[in-house]
Amino acid sequence: MSKTHTRREVLGHAARGTALAGLGGLTGLLWLKANATFAWSINAQRCINSRLGAVGVDVCERCSTECVLALSAVRAVNEFKSCGRCYVCPAYFKITSAVGPDGLPTEKVCPRDAIKREAIGWIDPDDPANNFYDYTIDETLCNGCGRCVLECKEPAGLGSIRLEVRHDTCLDCNRCAIAQACPEDAFDRPEPA
Amino acid sequence: MPRCASLGTVLPRVAGPGLLLVLVLFGVSGPAAAQEHVEYERPVDVAPTEDTIGEGYVTPEVQRPRPRAAAWQIADVVLLAAALGVAAWLAIWRRQRGWLVALTTACLLYFGFYREGCVCPIGSTQNVAVALVDHTYAVPHYVIALFVLPLVAALFFGRVFCAGVCPLGAIQELMVLKPVEVPRRLDKALGWLKWIYLGTALYYAVLPAIERDFVICRFDPFVGLFRFTGAAWLLMVGGAFLVVGIFVGRPYCRWLCPYGALLSAFSRYAWRPFSITPSRELDCGLCQSACPYGAIEERRAVRTSCFACGRCYRSCPVHHAETPESVVPAAELAGRPPEAAP
Ligand code: SF4
Ligand code: SF4
Ligand code: SF4
Ligand code: SF4
Ligand code: SF4
Numbered sequence: 024m025s026k027t028h029t030r031r032e033v034l035g036h037a038a039r040g041t042a043l044a045g046l047g048g049l050t051g052l053l054w055l056k057a058n059a060t061f062a063w064s065i066n067a068q069r070c071i072n073s074r075l076g077a078v079g080v081d082v083c084e085r086c087s088t089e090c091v092l093a094l095s096a097v098r099a100v101n102e103f104k105s106c107g108r109c110y111v112c113p114a115y116f117k118i119t120s121a122v123g124p125d126g127l128p129t130e131k132v133c134p135r136d137a138i139k140r141e142a143i144g145w146i147d148p149d150d151p152a153n154n155f156y157d158y159t160i161d162e163t164l165c166n167g168c169g170r171c172v173l174e175c176k177e178p179a180g181l182g183s184i185r186l187e188v189r190h191d192t193c194l195d196c197n198r199c200a201i202a203q204a205c206p207e208d209a210f211d212r213p214e215p216a
Numbered sequence: 217m218p219r220c221a222s223l224g225t226v227l228p229r230v231a232g233p234g235l236l237l238v239l240v241l242f243g244v245s246g247p248a249a250a251q252e253h254v255e256y257e258r259p260v261d262v263a264p265t266e267d268t269i270g271e272g273y274v275t276p277e278v279q280r281p282r283p284r285a286a287a288w289q290i291a292d293v294v295l296l297a298a299a300l301g302v303a304a305w306l307a308i309w310r311r312q313r314g315w316l317v318a319l320t321t322a323c324l325l326y327f328g329f330y331r332e333g334c335v336c337p338i339g340s341t342q343n344v345a346v347a348l349v350d351h352t353y354a355v356p357h358y359v360i361a362l363f364v365l366p367l368v369a370a371l372f373f374g375r376v377f378c379a380g381v382c383p384l385g386a387i388q389e390l391m392v393l394k395p396v397e398v399p400r401r402l403d404k405a406l407g408w409l410k411w412i413y414l415g416t417a418l419y420y421a422v423l424p425a426i427e428r429d430f431v432i433c434r435f436d437p438f439v440g441l442f443r444f445t446g447a448a449w450l451l452m453v454g455g456a457f458l459v460v461g462i463f464v465g466r467p468y469c470r471w472l473c474p475y476g477a478l479l480s481a482f483s484r485y486a487w488r489p490f491s492i493t494p495s496r497e498l499d500c501g502l503c504q505s506a507c508p509y510g511a512i513e514e515r516r517a518v519r520t521s522c523f524a525c526g527r528c529y530r531s532c533p534v535h536h537a538e539t540p541e542s543v544v545p546a547a548e549l550a551g552r553p554p555e556a557a558p
Contacts, residue, residue: 035485035487038484038485039371039485039486039487042371042482042485043368043371046367046368046371049344049364050360050364053344053348053354053355053360054357054360056347056351056354057354057355057356057357057360058354058355058356060283060286060356061283061335061355061356061358062283062284091440091443091445091446091447092445093445100279100280101278102278103275103276103278104265104275106263107262107263107264108263108264108269143269143271143273144269144270144271144273145269145270145271146271155264155269155273157276162279181263183263187280189281190281190282190283190284191281194332194334194443195283195284195334195335196334196433197334197335197336197339197340197342197343197430197433198339198429198430198433198434208425208426
């Protein structure tokens with residue numbers, strides 16, 4: 024196409040070319056260290072409720088209170104394979120509460136009654152203390168308040184319960200309100216490998 | 217020789233680089249291993265196993281939903297690119313508003329209410345800034361694409377992202393019912409706010425991780441409306457913006473949006489921005505009062521502030537009264553790209 028370019032056009036092309044090159048460079052730079060996913064997750068080794076060695080601390084309930092969702096996207100999760108299946112689970116029973124006629128504490132830890140307790144395996148009909156129990160957390164009730172997580176830790180618990188972000192409910196906020204409020208910096212998006 | 221570029225020759229020219237960019241963006245990434253959660257194993261040897269529990273007990277599966285599939289992220293980027301292309305085509309070649317409104321509504325429903333507004337190109341500015349200064353921070357490929365694509369589009373066609381793709385713009389666009397004119401100098405002065413906002417947002421984003429905050433996301437007035445949840449005061453601010461927006465067209469876009477600041481800078485050098493031309497329009501000045509955003513000066517659309525909404529075309533006697541056929545010859549005479557005539 025034969026046509027003359029005005030000075031203005033040439034300058035425009037130059038500016039556009041420069042800007043495109045700049046964007047390209049920026050993209051390349053970011054691309055080199057891009058990570059694949061961008062989902063928020065909880066580093067259980069940092070969360071005060073599950074961190075080993077953090078004994079005698081107060082429970083942190085920010086995961087349940089800070090989320091922008093009315094029912095937080097965080098849930099407690101029992102990693103069954105490391106659960107002791109205790110007869111008196113410190114995360115299920117409030118072990119400091121009065122003992123009832125059945126020999127078990129009368130109060131529960133979970134304020135929402137989200138944990139189900141069920142005898143499993145070979146069941147001893149005479150001595151319930153001889154049985155193993157599965158503690159299953161009801162997804163629809165738990166709001167991730169972290170109380171059970173804190174109790175399921177040494178000295179009494181094995182640390183099998185931890186908090187996790189439910190990726191199917193989490194909105195993937197670019198600025199997660201919980202991450203912003205977490206005092207332990209435990210809430211983050213995994214860094215590139 | 218008159219510059220006689222038909223749609224057939226123009227679109228490939230611009231679609232080429234665009235498509236290439238998308239392909240490069242995703243071709244390079246490949247199926248990178250997704251890292252959903254930080255593996256966390258306690259060395260527990262006292263826990264009973266399936267064998268010690270007996271009775272055929274099977275350890276229950278731990279329920280752990282995966283993050284949104286990568287395919288969806290790719291779909292989002294492809295949709296964004298497609299919407300940008302369609303917006304450019306409708307605003308710059310078809311020169312009509314009707315379908316632009318349809319596109320705006322569709323994008324509001326998808327990017328706004330369905331995808332619930334996160335992550336968006338506006339907020340991604342912060343992620344990009346952090347990634348540039350913090351070597352431990354990275355953004356995923358699709359967020360890079362979200363950030364870059366509207367800017368590239370702005371270099372070619374002006375603010376077509378604002379025309380019909382951005383959900384924040386869309387929700388305001390549909391509220392403009394009784395626009396009043398804002399005094400030009402006030403408009404210009406308020407326009408500087410978005411640069412201040414951009415600067416503030418970048419400052420807070422590049423702070424060390426523990427003090428870092430994403431203020432654009434924190435004070436996003438509309439995302440709560442998309443989600444039907446959020447802090448009460450922010451929902452009220454969002455509602456207030458919409459109510460004010462009935463009379464003052466797109467206040468957030470014009471004066472506050474930090475990404476809008478970048479877009480207006482990039483669209484200054486747009487290759488073929490939205491235009492009001494004597495050859496395609498009547499040059500009578502009727503459009504001046506039709507623009508609710510004060511984006512027409514001396515009967516020409518100002519490329520840095522025009523949202524390519526197409527209202528001016530609707531007010532134009534040429535586009536309004538005549539059939540496209542009678543416009544085409546005039547356009548060809550003047551050497552402008554004619555309508556796509558199949
Ligand atoms: S806010 Fe942080 S420390 Fe508190 S429960 Fe959540 S992850 Fe744990
Ligand atoms: S995190 Fe809170 S609500 Fe969830 S199961 Fe544990 S105690 Fe109950
Ligand atoms: S990203 Fe949003 S929805 Fe998800 S946990 Fe954080 S605040 Fe809740
Ligand atoms: S100015 Fe900002 S909020 Fe408005 S449409 Fe453009 S990008 Fe969206
Ligand atoms: S000049 Fe005004 S009316 Fe015309 S498209 Fe741009 S913003 Fe809309």
